[in-house]
Amino acid sequence: MSQPTARGLTIRSAVAMLAFTLVFTALMAGTYLLTHEKIAKSAEAEKLLLIDQILPRSLYDNDLLHDTLTVPASAGLGVTPASTVWRARRGGQNEALVLEAAAPDGYGGTIALIVAIGADGRIRGVRATEHHETPGLGDYIDPKKDKSVGRPWIRQFETRSVDAPESSWQVRKDGGDIDYHTGATISARAVTRAVGRVARYVATHREELFAPAR
Known part of the structure; x- marks a missing residue:
């Protein structure tokens, strides 16, 4: 062979x-x-x-996860290269927007956020979705780690209008009216400023953000 x-x-x-x-x-x-x-x-x-956590399902009846808008990178939202906006509607009427945002100036780096804003221009809720703030100090921005169970720090933004004065988006140390924990001002300041930027962004772009997909 x-x-x-x-x-x-x-x-x-x-x-x-x-x-x-x-x-x-x-x-x-x-x-x-x-x-x-x-x-x-x-x-x-x-x-x-x-x-x-920030927008109850009872407030909308559309397919929220598929009624979205992708917005380009913006200083107003702080997210790069782009972010998603979810539009909540009920009976065909606009109810709320849920936006991705970020605070780049947290003590431990960037703090990722989601913010819900109603069609009336009032904030429904804010949550930190990712952060690296110091445990026991700056991590109170996350309600799961906030010792104030009855009234977590992050809930101070609820019902504030996107047309509110500048002081609404500053901690008390900077002349505003947002409380903060002593020794952990940076975390609170970063989130507060970021929420303020989102509010101004929505105030400026409200109509186009709610516009139905074409």
Whole structure:
């Protein structure tokens, strides 16, 4: 029996590698098809649970996660390169906007936020979705870590109008009326200023943010 040539061995190796690649690709594709819908639904459920904290589902009847607007990077929102705005409607009428925002000047770095603002121009709620503030000090911006369970610090923004004076978006130390924890002014100041920027952004762009998708 003749021994396989070097060329034959090369061809066999190439065929084996091709077969392996095809099988592996098919397995990966199959796994993706079986799981991607479940993963997508899980991600959507997590987003809704987060939004639920600042905007109850009873306030809208549209498909919130699919009635969205992508806005380009803006100094007003502090998010780059772009961010999502969710539009809540009830009976076809505008109810609220939920916006992604960020405070780049937190003590531990950028503080990611979501802000709900009603069609009447009043803030419905604010939440920090990601931050690296000092545990026990600046992390009170997160209501889950705020020791004031009955009235978390972050709730001071609720019902404030986007047309409110500048003092509404400053902590007391800077001449405003937002309380803060002694020794952790930077965290409170960063969030307060960021919410103020979002308020001004919505005041300026309200109509286009609520406009139905074309």
